[in-house]
Amino acid sequence: xxxxxxxxxxPVHNMLLCHSMEDLGHESMAFYxxxxxxxxxxxxxxxxxxxxxxxxxxxxxxLAFIKDLSKSRHTKGIPVIIISAYVTRENxxxxxxxxxxxxxxxxxxxxxxxxxxxxxxxxxxK
Numbered sequence: 220x221x222x223x224x225x226x227x228x229x230p231v232h233n234m235l236l237c238h239s240m241e242d243l244g245h246e247s248m249a250f251y252x253x254x255x256x257x258x259x260x261x262x263x264x265x266x267x268x269x270x271x272x273x274x275x276x277x278x279x280x281x282l283a284f285i286k287d288l289s290k291s292r293h294t295k296g297i298p299v300i301i302i303s304a305y306v307t308r309e310n311x312x313x314x315x316x317x318x319x320x321x322x323x324x325x326x327x328x329x330x331x332x333x334x335x336x337x338x339x340x341x342x343x344x345k
Contacts, residue, residue, distance in 0.1 A: 221245045221344045223337070224265035226256045226284070227302070228275045232326075236269055239330050243337065253280045257287075264293060267340055269333070272303040272311070282314055289317065298340040300333070302326060 223240045227233040228251045237247040248265060250256040253274055268288065272281045285301070288294040301311060301318070304326035311323055322340070324332055 221266035221341050222248060222263065223267045223269060224248045224250070224256060224259070225269045226250045226253060226274065226281070227269070227271040228252070228273075229271070232271070232302075235330065236333065239334055240337065243334055245337075245341075253284045257284065260294065265297065266344055267337060268297060268299045269337075270299060270301055272301055272306040285315060285318070289315075298322065300324060300336055300340070302328060302333075 223245050225233060225236045225240070225247055227236060227249075230251075233249050233251065237249050240247040248259060248263070250259065251274075270281055270285060274281050285299060288297065288299060299318075299322060301323045302325075303311075303323065308320050308323050311318055312320060322336065324336065
């Protein structure tokens with residue numbers, strides 16, 4: 220069972236993602252704010268992140284969080300899936316040139332698309 224940190228401010232999407240991850244047999248750690256997710260990282264590391272780029276706090280907050288994750292020796296090897304309704308792949312390419320655009324899923328998303336990507340990124344991890 221993998222631990223998946225979900226950072227999504229939309230309650231419906233957050234709940235849908237949590238249930239989908241639990242249906243796959245994984246543990247979900249759900250957050251509505253980047254700051255709360257950052258705090259949790261002091262106690263527990265996930266095996267995968269699913270992060271919405273348009274958190275109510277601000278887009279830059281999610282962007283800064285993803286940049287921090289890529290720089291930290293504790294989290295830089297942990298896969299990240301970006302979900303977004305407003306931030307385009309082109310924006311992500313500019314802001315995060317190293318990020319694998321195959322790990323960007325646009326909203327509205329299909330649960331099957333997310334679960335397939337999670338399985339791919341966690342291949343071999345139960």
